Amino acid sequence: xxxxxxxxxxxxxxxxxxxRADPARTRAPFISKSKFLxxxxxxxxxxxxxxxxxxxxxPDTQQQAVFDQGHAVGELARQLFxxxxxxxxxxxDFDGILAASKMAVRQCRPLYEAAFAFNGGYARADILNPVxxxxxxxxxxKSTTSVKDIHLHDLAFQTYVFNGAGLxxxxxxxxxxxxxxxxxxxxxxxxxxxxxxxxxxVAELSRGVEAKLEAMSGTIRQPQHPDIQIGPHCxxxxxxxxxxxxxxxxxxxxxxxxxxxxxxxxxxxxxxxxDLKDIPDDFALTGNQEIQRRAAKTGQPYVDKxxxxxxxxxxxxxxxxxDFETLATAIPLFDGVKPxxxxxxxxxxxxxxxxxxxxAHDQFLAAGTADPRPEFMRRLRDALxxxxxxxxxxxxxxxARLEESCxxxxxxxxxxKNVESRAVDLLPPFRGFRYYHPKQNGSASMKAVLPAxxxxxxxDLAIQEGGAASLEFLRVTFGDVTEEERRxxxxxxxxxxxxDTEGMLWIVGALRKLIGV
Numbered sequence: 001x002x003x004x005x006x007x008x009x010x011x012x013x014x015x016x017x018x019x020r021a022d023p024a025r026t027r028a029p030f031i032s033k034s035k036f037l038x039x040x041x042x043x044x045x046x047x048x049x050x051x052x053x054x055x056x057x058x059p060d061t062q063q064q065a066v067f068d069q070g071h072a073v074g075e076l077a078r079q080l081f082x083x084x085x086x087x088x089x090x091x092x093d094f095d096g097i098l099a100a101s102k103m104a105v106r107q108c109r110p111l112y113e114a115a116f117a118f119n120g121g122y123a124r125a126d127i128l129n130p131v132x133x134x135x136x137x138x139x140x141x142k143s144t145t146s147v148k149d150i151h152l153h154d155l156a157f158q159t160y161v162f163n164g165a166g167l168x169x170x171x172x173x174x175x176x177x178x179x180x181x182x183x184x185x186x187x188x189x190x191x192x193x194x195x196x197x198x199x200x201x202v203a204e205l206s207r208g209v210e211a212k213l214e215a216m217s218g219t220i221r222q223p224q225h226p227d228i229q230i231g232p233h234c235x236x237x238x239x240x241x242x243x244x245x246x247x248x249x250x251x252x253x254x255x256x257x258x259x260x261x262x263x264x265x266x267x268x269x270x271x272x273x274x275d276l277k278d279i280p281d282d283f284a285l286t287g288n289q290e291i292q293r294r295a296a297k298t299g300q301p302y303v304d305k306x307x308x309x310x311x312x313x314x315x316x317x318x319x320x321x322x323d324f325e326t327l328a329t330a331i332p333l334f335d336g337v338k339p340x341x342x343x344x345x346x347x348x349x350x351x352x353x354x355x356x357x358x359x360a361h362d363q364f365l366a367a368g369t370a371d372p373r374p375e376f377m378r379r380l381r382d383a384l385x386x387x388x389x390x391x392x393x394x395x396x397x398x399x400a401r402l403e404e405s406c407x408x409x410x411x412x413x414x415x416x417k418n419v420e421s422r423a424v425d426l427l428p429p430f431r432g433f434r435y436y437h438p439k440q441n442g443s444a445s446m447k448a449v450l451p452a453x454x455x456x457x458x459x460d461l462a463i464q465e466g467g468a469a470s471l472e473f474l475r476v477t478f479g480d481v482t483e484e485e486r487r488x489x490x491x492x493x494x495x496x497x498x499x500d501t502e503g504m505l506w507i508v509g510a511l512r513k514l515i516g517v
Contacts, residue, residue, distance in 0.1 A: 030094075030122035031216055036157045036209075037150060039216040041233055045242055046216055047225040056241045062467050066143075069330045073143040074126055076331065077175050079189040081129050081139070084110030097124075105167070118164030120213050125158060127175075128167075135170040138162065139195070143330045145179035145339065147196055150237040155198060156205035160213075163206075172202040177339045183332035192331075192339075230256075231266050251275045253296040257442030259288045259433070288433040292442060301437040301452075305515045311429050312511060316422070318357075318388040319508075321350040323500035324398050325493070327470045333478075334371035336408045344401045345372040345473055348497040349383050350505050359505070365493055369478060373405045377412050388422065393446045393504055395425035426504055435511065446503060454506045463496040 029050060031039070039046035048056055059067065078084060085104050088097035101114040111128040127139035140155050142148075155172045162169055178194045219226060230247055234240050250256065253276045255265040273279060276296035285293060291302045325346040330339050337343060345366040352359055362383040366372030384390065392398045399420060406413045429435055430444040437452035447465065451457035458464040463472060473493060476486040 029220070030117055031120055031213060031220075033121075033123045033154060033157045033161075036121065036213070036216065037154060039212070039219070040153060041237065042228055042240055042242075043216070043219045043226045044228040044246075045240055047219055047222065048242060050220045051225070055245070057244075061471060065471055070143040073177065073330050074141045076187060076189050077127065077139070077141040077193060078110075078112055080175065080193060080195075081110035081127055084112050084127070086112040087114045087124075089113075116162050116165035116167065118161045119210065120217055121157065121161040121164075121209070123158045123161040125162070128162075131170055133168075135168040136162075137171045137173060138169050139173045139175050141175045141193075143177060145177045147174050147176060147198060148237065151176075152198060152201050152205055155202045157209055159202055159206045160209035171197055172199045174198050177330060179339065181332075181339055183337050184335050187331060230269070232263075249274075253277065253292075253438055253441060255279065257292070259286070259292060259442060261289065288436075291433050291436050292438075295436055295438040299438060301435065302433065303514055304434040307432075307434040308429060308511055309515050309517065311434070312508070312515070312517065314424060315389045315391070315508075316387070317355065318351050318353045318385045320385055320388060320390045321352075321501040321504040321508075322384070322390055322392050322398060323348050323497055323504070324401055325466060325469045325473070325497050326401060327474055329474075333369075334373075336371075341404065342397075342401055343371075343373060344376050344405070346469075346493060346497050347376065347380055348494075348501040349380075350498075350501040351385065352505070361498065361501075363494060363498060365490060365497075366473075366477075374409060377402075377405050377409055381412065381415050384419065386418070389424045390419055390422045391424045391426055391504060391508070393426045393500070395423050395427070399423060426507065429511070435514075446500070446507075450503045450507060453510045454503075456503070456506055458496070458499060461496055461499060462492040469493055469496055 035046060035049050038049060045056075085107065087101050087104055091097050091100070097115045098117055101111070101116060104111055104114060108130045110130070111125065113124050113126070114128050115122065115124045117123075125138055126141040129137040129139060131137055138155065138158060140151065140158070142151055144151075151174055155174065159169050159172060174196045175193045176196070178192055181192050228246075234243050234246065240246070247256075251274055254274050255261070255268040255276060257276065258265045268274075268279065268283075276293050279285070279293050295302055324344045326342040326344045327333075328340045328342045332339060332341065334343065347364050349362045350359060351362070364376060364379040364383075366376065402412075402416050402419065406416050426446075427444060430440075430449050435453070437449075439452040440448040443449075447458065463469050472489050475481065476489045481489075
């Protein structure tokens with residue numbers, strides 16, 4: 001899963017993405033499999049990887065967490081092929097790792113992270129398993145629950161390099177997570193993984209690798225990066241590290257934000273129209289897209305008062321504003337949990353008992369490393385009123401987590417049926433454009449709606465979104481931190497989750513004021 005990156009000389013010209021050709025350089029450096037996949041996504045990104053690496057941002061905390069999780073899954077997959085040899089652990093010498101891999105092949109044992117180079121390509125295999133007649137099965141491990149197209153290109157590149165280096169690859173196998181796996185005690189890797197043979201499609205793709213490598217080598221040698229226009233490829237198959245820089249030229253309210261605009265927004269960009277307000281009046285837009293254009297042009301929100309009044313009329317006192325925080329890991333932490341299953345560990349509850357009643361707040365944040373769901377469900381059942389509306393933003397998320405918890409604790413199911421009958425989702429008025437403010441920038445998320453509608457937000461908080469909340473909970477609960485640090489982060493988690501429910505209260509208040517009720 002690890003990669004030795006070919007050594008390249010970084011540019012010394014700050015943000016200028018141009019380098020002088022080196023006459024002594026006879027060829028481009030080796031292209032690793034990760035850089036090959038970058039090159040498939042965007043030649044501009046590939047060029048930067050070798051010529052202006054300093055302009056590529058380092059992975060943020062959430063991206064690093066994904067990488068760390070993938071490494072843990074890779075370690076678990078090695079149990080499928082025991083008695084293996086890890087190649088190059090602790091080594092940072094490109095040639096040394098290649099030599100160690102060549103020597104290890106002679107032992108006819110499973111190899112982890114073996115490295116080979118051929119015709120400008122360089123790849124390390126997650127697992128190479130020896131089979132009859134000096135052949136090898138190539139196993140690529142992915143922390144996903146299915147085979148994706150990008151995985152086939154990954155294996156095609158490896159197959160091309162390994163075959164060219166003298167190995168005989170018999171089969172290509174994608175070992176991915178079994179989505180139906182349920183944890184019970186120690187993780188059994190044979191049940192945790194699904195091994196899908198993908199030899200045929202990989203062989204087909206492998207035939208095109210040589211031409212792609214040649215083209216990529218040419219790109220790397222160019223004195224300036226290719227001029228690539230932004231488009232859907234900037235987020236497929238993954239968000240490009242250069243995304244923010246490449247998209248910086250766009251105005252705040254731009255055509256890529258058109259609701260379900262897809263290719264329409266990029267078509268407008270190609271025609272030289274970037275700002276929503278500059279879309280011609282005769283350009284075909286959907287009803288919601290027209291609301292966006294009009295709001296951008298006037299700077300004023302669109303308000304459908306009758307629709308909002310009908311929505312608010314369904315609220316019944318006491319009104320309970322509810323929000324969850326959850327964690328989801330590739331390798332389940334608790335029994336009875338599937339890979340990537342969202343496990344609730346925290347809730348915040350703001351309750352308005354009557355039109356003029358005193359606001360009450362209750363909350364729960366799991367302590368310790370045990371499964372948080374039993375205590376979470378008991379505390380929520382006791383805190384939630386038995387009547388009145390239960391309001392959440394994108395309520396289907398909270399209801400789905402409760403449903404999953406009831407699968408493990410069926411004694412709570414009658415209570416959940418009562419909650420479901422009273423649930424009110426705060427998302428539809430915004431997703432349906434019954435209210436739209438130009439500052440939402442095409443988004444109906446609470447993080448966009450709250451500041452646009454109320455002028456309040458999350459900027460004053462240490463934790464400002466759910467992904468960070470989950471990572472911080474995992475860090476201070478399962479990591480090695482001081483008690484002082486644990487208490488500090490837990491206070492921040494309570495502040496963040498509390499802001500979510502308080503924010504819903506503010507949103508409803510602002511809507512009532514808008515329509516005069």
